[in-house]
Amino acid sequence: MTKLTGVGVSPGRVIGPVLQMPASAREPHADERWGSDTSAEAETTRLKTASKAVQAELKRRADAATKDASAVLEATAMMAADPMLLKSAAKLIAAGTSAERAVWEAGSAVAEMLLSLGGYMAERTQDVHDVRARLVAELRGLPAPGVPTSEQPFILAAEDLAPADTATLDSSQVLALITSSGGPQSHTAILARALGLPAVVAATGADTIEAGTSVYVDGAAGTIITDPGDDERAAADRWVEQAAALGTFNGTGATADGHLVPLLANVGSGKDARAAAAAGAEGVGLLRTEFCFLDRETEPSGEEQASAYREVFDAFPGRKVVVRTLDAGADKPLPFLTDASEPNPALGVRGYRTGSVSPGVLTRQLQAIARAAADTKAEVWVMAPMISTAAEAKSFGEMCLAEGLDQPGVMVEVPSAALTSEAILQHVGFASLGTNDLTQYTMAADRQLGQLATLNDSWQPAVLQLIKLTVAGAESAAAGTADAKPVGVCGEAAADPALAVVLVGLGVQTLSMSARSLPTVAAVLASVTRTEAQELAALALAAPTADLGRTAVRERLPILETLGQ
Amino acid sequence: MSERKATVASRVGLHARPAAIFAEAAGELPLEVTIAMEGEPAEDAMDASSILSLMGLGASHGDVVVLRADGDGAEEALEGLAQILETDHDA
Numbered sequence: 001m002t003k004l005t006g007v008g009v010s011p012g013r014v015i016g017p018v019l020q021m022p023a024s025a026r027e028p029h030a031d032e033r034w035g036s037d038t039s040a041e042a043e044t045t046r047l048k049t050a051s052k053a054v055q056a057e058l059k060r061r062a063d064a065a066t067k068d069a070s071a072v073l074e075a076t077a078m079m080a081a082d083p084m085l086l087k088s089a090a091k092l093i094a095a096g097t098s099a100e101r102a103v104w105e106a107g108s109a110v111a112e113m114l115l116s117l118g119g120y121m122a123e124r125t126q127d128v129h130d131v132r133a134r135l136v137a138e139l140r141g142l143p144a145p146g147v148p149t150s151e152q153p154f155i156l157a158a159e160d161l162a163p164a165d166t167a168t169l170d171s172s173q174v175l176a177l178i179t180s181s182g183g184p185q186s187h188t189a190i191l192a193r194a195l196g197l198p199a200v201v202a203a204t205g206a207d208t209i210e211a212g213t214s215v216y217v218d219g220a221a222g223t224i225i226t227d228p229g230d231d232e233r234a235a236a237d238r239w240v241e242q243a244a245a246l247g248t249f250n251g252t253g254a255t256a257d258g259h260l261v262p263l264l265a266n267v268g269s270g271k272d273a274r275a276a277a278a279a280g281a282e283g284v285g286l287l288r289t290e291f292c293f294l295d296r297e298t299e300p301s302g303e304e305q306a307s308a309y310r311e312v313f314d315a316f317p318g319r320k321v322v323v324r325t326l327d328a329g330a331d332k333p334l335p336f337l338t339d340a341s342e343p344n345p346a347l348g349v350r351g352y353r354t355g356s357v358s359p360g361v362l363t364r365q366l367q368a369i370a371r372a373a374a375d376t377k378a379e380v381w382v383m384a385p386m387i388s389t390a391a392e393a394k395s396f397g398e399m400c401l402a403e404g405l406d407q408p409g410v411m412v413e414v415p416s417a418a419l420t421s422e423a424i425l426q427h428v429g430f431a432s433l434g435t436n437d438l439t440q441y442t443m444a445a446d447r448q449l450g451q452l453a454t455l456n457d458s459w460q461p462a463v464l465q466l467i468k469l470t471v472a473g474a475e476s477a478a479a480g481t482a483d484a485k486p487v488g489v490c491g492e493a494a495a496d497p498a499l500a501v502v503l504v505g506l507g508v509q510t511l512s513m514s515a516r517s518l519p520t521v522a523a524v525l526a527s528v529t530r531t532e533a534q535e536l537a538a539l540a541l542a543a544p545t546a547d548l549g550r551t552a553v554r555e556r557l558p559i560l561e562t563l564g565q
Numbered sequence: 566m567s568e569r570k571a572t573v574a575s576r577v578g579l580h581a582r583p584a585a586i587f588a589e590a591a592g593e594l595p596l597e598v599t600i601a602m603e604g605e606p607a608e609d610a611m612d613a614s615s616i617l618s619l620m621g622l623g624a625s626h627g628d629v630v631v632l633r634a635d636g637d638g639a640e641e642a643l644e645g646l647a648q649i650l651e652t653d654h655d656a
Contacts, residue, residue, distance in 0.1 A: 075581040075616060078588055084615035110617050117623045120580050124620060127581070 001227045006178070006203025007453045008222030009189035011520075011565050013239040014198055015216045015228055016175040018209045019150060021158035022143040025133040028100040040094045047089055047099040050138040054080040054131070057144065072127070079131045085110060100139045107132030118298060149173070155215055159207045160448065161188045171195040176217040178224055180207040181450040184457060185436035185492055192219070193495055194272075196516040200224055202450035220565055242564035249280035249518040253511070257529040261504050263522055264320070264512035266490055268292065270311025273321075276515040283320035283379075285432065285512020286490035287312055289365070290326050290334060299336045299361055305368035313376035321378045322432065322490070322512075323369055324411065325362055327351050327385035337361060346446065351386025351411075352396065366403040373405070381407040383432055388414045390423035397428045411490075413437035418466035421473030425485045431474060433508070435491025439463050458493040459546035464506065468541065471507035488512060497524035497565055498553050504530070505537025520565060527559040569632045569643035570603060571650040578625040579650075581616075587649050588616040594642050596634045603629040613646065 034043045058077035062070045079085065085106050092102035111125040111132075133145045147156065147169050156174050160182040174197060182188045182201040192199030198219030200206070206224060209215065216228035216236065225232055253263035264283045265276030268291030273284060292308040293300050300308075313321055328334040329350020337358050342348040355362045366382065373380035384396040387410040400408035412418050413434035421431060435458045440447040442463050445455035458464075471487050478485035488510035493499045495517035501524060503511065513521060528536070536553050543549030554560055575583040591598045592614035599610035602622060610633060611618035624630055630650065632643045 071582050071585075075585040078585050078616045082615050082617045083592075083612050084618045087612075110621070113621045114617075117621070120577060121620055121623065124581060128617070 001225060001229065004200075004203045004205050004224040004226075006180075006200040006206065006222050006224065006450075007184055008199075008218065008220045009184050009186075009201050010177075010192035010197060010199040011220040012176065012196075012198030012243070013216070013218045013220075013232075013236045013564075014155070014175045015214060015232060015236050016153060016155045018157050018178075018211060018213050018215050019148045019154040020207065020209070020211050021147060021156060021161070022137070022145050023159070024145045025136040025140070025142070028098065028104050028136065030101070032098040032101040033096045034093070034098050040096075043093045043099050044090050046139065047093065047103060047135075048086065050099070050135055051081045051086060054134045054138050054144075058134075061149070076127050076131055079128060080135065100136050103135045103139070104132060107135075122298060147174075155217060157206050157209055158188070160186060160201075160450075161191060169195075171197065176200075176219065178203055178206040178209075178215075178217060179450075180204055181448070183445075183447050183450060183453040185439065185447040190492060190514070193492070193514040193517060202453040204450075239564055242562075246519050246523065246563055249522045251280040251282065253282065253522050253525060255504065255528055255530045255533060256526055257531075259504075259530040261508075261525060262320075262510045263518055263525075264322075264488070264490075264510055265515045265518070266512050267312060267515075270308065270315065272515070273312040273315035277315045279515040279518055281316075281515055281518060283316055283322075284312065285320075285322050285488055285510060287321060287323045288327065289324060290328055293326075293334060299364070302364055302368045302371070305365060306372040309369055309372035310376055313372060313378035313380065317377035319378060320381060322381040322383055322409070322488075325352070325365055325369075325382065325384050326354070328354055329386075346440065352384040352392060353386055363399065363403070366399060366405060370403045370405050379407075380405065381409060381430065383409040383411055383428075383430070385411045385434065386414060386437075387411060387424065388416045390420055390427060393424040394427040412470050412487075413441065413491075415442050415466055418470045418473075421470040421487075422476045423473075425474050425477035429483060430485060431470060431487045432512070433467055433470060433487065433489045433491060433493075435463070435467075435489055435493035438466060438491065439493075442466060454546070457546040458491065458496070458499060459540065459543075459550045461541055461543055461546070461549060464502065464537075464541050464549075467503065467508070468506050468537075475507075486510065495521065497521045497563075498550065498557055498560060501525060501528055501533050501557065502537045502540045502553060505533035505535070506541075520563060523563060524557060524559055524565070527557065532556075566633055566635050567639035567643055569640075569647045570629055571632060571647035573624045573626055573628050573630065574651050574653040576626050576653060578628070579619050579622060579630075581620065583650075584616050584619040587646065588614050588619055590649055591646060594634075594646075596636050596639060596642055598632060598634045598642065598646060601631050601633075603631055605631075607631075607633060 055077045062073035088106040089102040111128040114121045114125050153175050155176045157178045160179050177192050177199040179188050179201045216225040216232035253261045262282040264285030265281035266286040267273045268288045328337040337354045382405045397408040408428045409430035411434045412431045439458045443455040445452040474485045474487045486509045490512040494511035495513035497520050500521045539552050540549040598613040600613040601610035
């Protein structure tokens, strides 16, 4: 029995066997050649054998998949044994190149050709890259890349998960997520909360646990125990009862004394939005439009965009839906907007800033939003990510009004925006705190780095100070006008039930989170009065460290223990 | 050498799914079948059993392609393949 300690990012306690996420196949060296102990014929045969094996595996997965997924997998299975691909690889092998390098180069050539065709074919380059990686892994005798599959539900271990991995993750097969890297705001954490899976990140050694090992995961405490005993089994059983007792969200977020705090959902698609509506969300506090278009090589057409947005709006008639314009860059690259070669993408041309290098994309997106908004009953608000100055806010507000979108706002995630919120809110109607990025920028700590998880904590008093300043600035901007200038939070901080109480105490008016977190946040919020929330906020603000603040607040929220949070 | 022209019926062109159905059918034949866009030289024609070549052809809805094959039963084989192209598999 060994114990690994990391950061708990999504509560829940389970026991299950571990499967490791294989590392993606690295590019074979450009000079890799087959050795003197073999021949071109033998090397070509080796490639053909690998190609048949990959094709068989993809066919097997196609048979097991749903109808839509199955069609795609069948096509990729054919690509794995494609005569043209194998023929061009064989030519390279005849010239001395190793099978691995040959198939890599042949695949690249095909991918480039498809990319040059644009549109639908360009999207298929992803499939060619996937097939190529599988062939290289097979040739090297390594496990196939991507989320592993198993007959039996398992705990997925990885160094970290990328947004692209999340698409292939079957939440009915995965019991929990554990990673050696990543912080509380990493994609692994966000995904885990969205799927309601227990998760521990930044647990050194999690990515080297042997496959098949039985482990206990406590996503609240942040612990992983290999070969668990009776205590752990009992704790896992108790979680099942606690989760059942929590029940569902009744659709009205409020403190114990009836102060209303609308609880909204963060969504990335129409499907998410319908699930959020079914979970009782009072609207959408963050529509991540870039999630409709990840992996796209080209800008989606206005009609395609409008139909994606309309699907979300239709899930919330008469309710507020806050649309965030494309937040590309850093950890969410979009090939048609961002430059992957920037030395420091988190501080680079991302979010609203991409407008300066790709003018037109934002205007076309606003037009698509306006078109979708025109024929739905949702109350559509629009906000720009990565706003740093009042001048940017002014220009974004004007762009929105020009397209007939009369509720423009901004994300506050750059410290300068928090410090100048009064000036910013002279030009726009609302602010939404993106606590993930606000924390990363305030603490100068990369949110993807596990070693910096302690710094990358929204409980840091400095982050809470900036939230308080943002609210104060908004109040000053609203004074003397008829406008309310509300401030909400749409970062992961809103999903931490103890921190949600602190945020309400700091004057935040709405909280937006993964739909899965709604019942817990609602239950904890309903256990305190507004005055108590303000006292807890003062406690957290005055704490010398993030940890001490969290502990002090949690001690005064006994309901957390009852709910197993 | 037998030839048969066919008009692509799939609304989104010869993309992954129609291409997969077609390439699979072509691959099952005992003949080598090539495919080219109408008007392109026969020597630039591509292997019809290669899904990647088919996708690379970039044939859109309504485009005319030329199928070619040699040998016994070529006529019937091309007729069968042409019918696959002339069916809208997305419908």
